Amino acid sequence: MPVIQYGVPLISFNFGNSVWCPFNLWCPFDFIFGGVSKGPMREIDVSEITRAVSGLCLDANFVLGQDVLTSLREALQTEPSPTGKNVLEQVIVNAEIARDEQVPMCQDTGYAVIFVELGQNVRLVGGDFYAAVNEGVRQAYVDGYLRKSIVADPLRRVNTGDNTPAVIHLEMVPGDRIRVIVAPKGGGSENMSAVKMLKPADGAKGVADFVVDTVSKAGSNPCPPIVVGVGIGGTMEKVALLAKKALLRKLGVPHPDPFYAAMERDLLERINKLGIGPQGYGGRTTALAVHIETYPAHIASLPAAVNINCHAARHKDQVL
Amino acid sequence: MTTKTISAPLTDEDVMRLRAGDNVLISGVIYTGRDAAHKKLVELLEAGEPLPVDLSGQMIYYVGPSPAKPGKVIGSAGPTTSGRMDAYTPALLAQGLKACIGKGSRSREVRDALIRYKGVYLAATGGAAALLAKTVSKAEVVAYPELGAEAIYRLEVTDFPATVVNDAYGGDVYEAGRKQYCIAD
Numbered sequence: 001m002p003v004i005q006y007g008v009p010l011i012s013f014n015f016g017n018s019v020w021c022p023f024n025l026w027c028p029f030d031f032i033f034g035g036v037s038k039g040p041m042r043e044i045d046v047s048e049i050t051r052a053v054s055g056l057c058l059d060a061n062f063v064l065g066q067d068v069l070t071s072l073r074e075a076l077q078t079e080p081s082p083t084g085k086n087v088l089e090q091v092i093v094n095a096e097i098a099r100d101e102q103v104p105m106c107q108d109t110g111y112a113v114i115f116v117e118l119g120q121n122v123r124l125v126g127g128d129f130y131a132a133v134n135e136g137v138r139q140a141y142v143d144g145y146l147r148k149s150i151v152a153d154p155l156r157r158v159n160t161g162d163n164t165p166a167v168i169h170l171e172m173v174p175g176d177r178i179r180v181i182v183a184p185k186g187g188g189s190e191n192m193s194a195v196k197m198l199k200p201a202d203g204a205k206g207v208a209d210f211v212v213d214t215v216s217k218a219g220s221n222p223c224p225p226i227v228v229g230v231g232i233g234g235t236m237e238k239v240a241l242l243a244k245k246a247l248l249r250k251l252g253v254p255h256p257d258p259f260y261a262a263m264e265r266d267l268l269e270r271i272n273k274l275g276i277g278p279q280g281y282g283g284r285t286t287a288l289a290v291h292i293e294t295y296p297a298h299i300a301s302l303p304a305a306v307n308i309n310c311h312a313a314r315h316k317d318q319v320l
Numbered sequence: 321m322t323t324k325t326i327s328a329p330l331t332d333e334d335v336m337r338l339r340a341g342d343n344v345l346i347s348g349v350i351y352t353g354r355d356a357a358h359k360k361l362v363e364l365l366e367a368g369e370p371l372p373v374d375l376s377g378q379m380i381y382y383v384g385p386s387p388a389k390p391g392k393v394i395g396s397a398g399p400t401t402s403g404r405m406d407a408y409t410p411a412l413l414a415q416g417l418k419a420c421i422g423k424g425s426r427s428r429e430v431r432d433a434l435i436r437y438k439g440v441y442l443a444a445t446g447g448a449a450a451l452l453a454k455t456v457s458k459a460e461v462v463a464y465p466e467l468g469a470e471a472i473y474r475l476e477v478t479d480f481p482a483t484v485v486n487d488a489y490g491g492d493v494y495e496a497g498r499k500q501y502c503i504a505d
Contacts, residue, residue, distance in 0.1 A: 081501060083341070083483065083493075087445050090481070094451040098396070107386045107396040107449040107469075145395060147386040147469055159468065188401045188424070188446065220494050221401050221424035223446035275502030279423065279445055281341075281483060282497020312447045 039121040042176040044320060046124055046132035049116075049180065052318045053136025053166075056182035057112060058144045060316040061104045064095040067251040068227075068288070068313050075225060075278075075285040084283030088225075091278075091311055106312045109146040110184030112137045112166040113244065119175035130168060138162040149187065169241065181248060183315040189226065189308045192218035195240050198302040204263060207232055207304045212270050214306040215287065220280020223310035225288045227251065228271065231305040234295035243307035246291035248315050255292050264290045288313075325479075329377025330418035332438045338484045340491030344442065346480040350379045350421065352473040354400055357464055358408040365411055372463035373472060376416030381444075382423075384469035385453070394459040394475070398449030399423040402441070406430050413437040421482055425494055431486050441486040455480040 069092065076088045098105035114133055118124075126132075141148055141163035150164065151157040173179075194214045198206045211230055218226075231242025254261035267290040277283020288311070297303065326334060327348035338344065351373055353361070364371055382402055386395030402422030409420060410433035418439050423446040434441060444452055458476040465471050485493050 081497070083343070083497070086343070090445045090448045090451055094445075094448040097450040097454065101450065103389065103392075103450050103453070104386045104396040105450055106447045107384060107398050107453075108400070109386055145387045145389045147384065147395070149384075149469075186447075191401070219425055219498075220443070221403065223423065270505065273503040273505060275498040275500065277497060277501055279443065279483075280425070280494045280497070281443075282493070282499075282501045284501055310447055 039176060041121050041123050042119070043123050043125050044178060045126035046129055047126055048320055049124075049129070049132045049178065050136040050139070052180045052320060053114060053133050053182060054139040054144075056180060056316045056318055057137060057140030057146065057184065058102075060182050060184050060314040061106075061109050061144075061146055062102050063099045063316075064105055064312065065251075065315070068311065069095060071251045071288040072225070072311065075288065079278065079283050079285045081277055081281065081283035083281040084278040084285060087278035087281065088285065104146060105314075106186060106310070107147055108149060108186040108188065109141070109163070110186050110314070111150065111190070112141075112163060113169075113183045113185050114166045115169045115171070115181040115183070115245075115248070117171050117173045117179040117181075119177045120172050121176035122178055129170075133166055133168055134164045137164050137166045178320040179317060180320065181315060181317040183244075183248060186223075186310055186312065189222035189310040192222040193243070193305070193307045195236065195303070195305045197236065198304055200297075200300070200302045202302060206302070208263065208267055208270070210304050211267055211290070211306050212274070215271050215308070216274055216276075218308060219276055222308045223312070224276055224280060225278055225285045225311050227309040227311075227313045228267070228287050228290045229307040229309065230267070230290060230292045231307070232292060232294045232303070233297040234303060235298070235301070236303055238295055239303035239305040240307070242293040242295055243305035246293040247307055247309045247313065249291045251289045251313070260292045260294065264292055326419075328379050328418070330379070331377065335418055335438045335440055335488050338440050338487055339489070340484050340487045340493040340496065342484040344482050344484060346379070346421075346442075346482060347478050348476065350381045350475050350477055350480070351375075351462070352383050352385070352471075352475060353380045354382050354384050354470050355404055356467050356470040357472050358405050358412075360464060362408045362411050365415070371415065373474075375412060377418050378416075379419040379421060379442075380412070380417060381421040381475065385459075385473075386449070386469070388459070392453075394453050394456045396449035397453040397456060399444045399446055401446075402426060402443075409433065413439045426486060431490065431492065434486050434488055435490055438488045440484055440488060442482040443485045444480070444482045452480065
């Protein structure tokens with residue numbers, strides 16, 4: 001069925017969920033509309049986003065990632081503290097119970113932090129994007145027996161009753177797909193996170209000292225063994241987001257830049273020398289991984305951020 | 321590593337047998353309570369009014385469980401960070417509370433109050449919420465139902481695993497454990 005699309009002034013044909021533009025490679029309007037129409041436009045109903053978010057919220061809370069489990073099992077082999085080993089065993093068994101019984105691995109089912117990478121050739125239809133994301137969260141938390149941990153106002157603190165709103169980070173990317181990443185974030189580890197505006201002269205050592213100091217002060221509170229997300233560069237708000245994004249990386253995958261990969265290794269070694277150990281009872285497994293993400297910085301600035309994740313390092317993604 | 325078994329009500333003697341680093345298995349009754357319930361309890365004490373639960377000899381577990389699925393007595397139920405209860409704990413220990421169960425370090429005031437009133441601070445494994453929930457055989461709300469997950473529940477548990485963090489002698493497993501495994505840079 002030929003349709004006229006507003007904003008993308010082309011005649012196109014609707015094939016199921018996607019809209020295909022026959023003029024796509026040689027569109028005469030391209031020079032006027034700045035190439036907006038390059039690539040076929042694909043229509044996606046926002047109800048698909050709701051469905052994805054809901055499913056991912058449940059899956060993230062019930063099933064610990066294989067990368068984290070592998071890392072915990074490796075730590076069990078190397079941890080010298082008997083109490084530390086006992087904790088690691090409990091955590092591994094806990095993950096198995098949660099997966100088998102489809103119950104939350106942690107009672108703090110988190111703030112629903114949701115990253116959406118929206119392909120610029122996607123046209124969303126069927127409703128409001130943010131409402132669709134929040135509806136997915138509401139369905140998962142209300143119907144899926146997850147804990148509702150969000151208060152509507154930070155000071156007057158009345159629970160919203162359905163764990164909405166989510167914290168939503170929307171990013172536009174090339175292509176005609178949508179990637180949804182759901183990362184439920186517990187309060188205990190989030191509370192131990194920190195941002196610091198360092199001086200450029202502080203350099204790599206200044207950043208590393210800040211990271212180690214933040215983990216040291218956090219001690220037993222964020223449920224070690226932890227995953228440490230580090231942001232370096234950008235601005236104050238950008239660096240915090242980098243630290244959060246660093247937590248989404250698969251454990252065991254180093255930074256692609258050898259300079260930062262080495263910094264990650266050094267930081268992990270320093271952190272595990274602190275002796276905090278599993279649950280803070282003493283031991284050598286304080287962190288499972290340190291992940292760094294960077295961004296260009298202002299000539300006057302060296303922002304750094306540390307976002308700590310507990311061993312229930314939850315994130316699941318789906319591509320639509 | 322020794323494992324001891326404890327049940328409420330705890331006497332001073334029971335408490336004095338426990339040492340930082342001991343692993344314990346708790347059976348019997350424990351009460352839940354976290355931020356909002358603690359605030360309400362201490363407000364009652366300040367107003368000179370009676371508490372909805374007699375805490376003498378009892379244990380409070382800092383937990384806000386997830387909702388119970390149909391057919392289950394409780395949802396996932398691991399400990400929350402204890403430090404947020406620091407401001408309220410000494411007043412409850414003065415009322416006869418003998419043990420609190422949570423995770424993470426306590427303030428100097430709480431540690432001093434444990435010595436003064438003969439109490440212990442225990443930690444359960446944070447994030448092991450599905451495993452810990454399996455030790456709970458009964459759960460009923462006894463106060464503040466309007467607080468939802470933050471209401472005070474009376475739980476019946478069997479072999480609930482915990483570790484003594486702060487004993488009534490001033491011992492602290494977080495400090496001692498860290499010192500033992502720390503490697504100087």
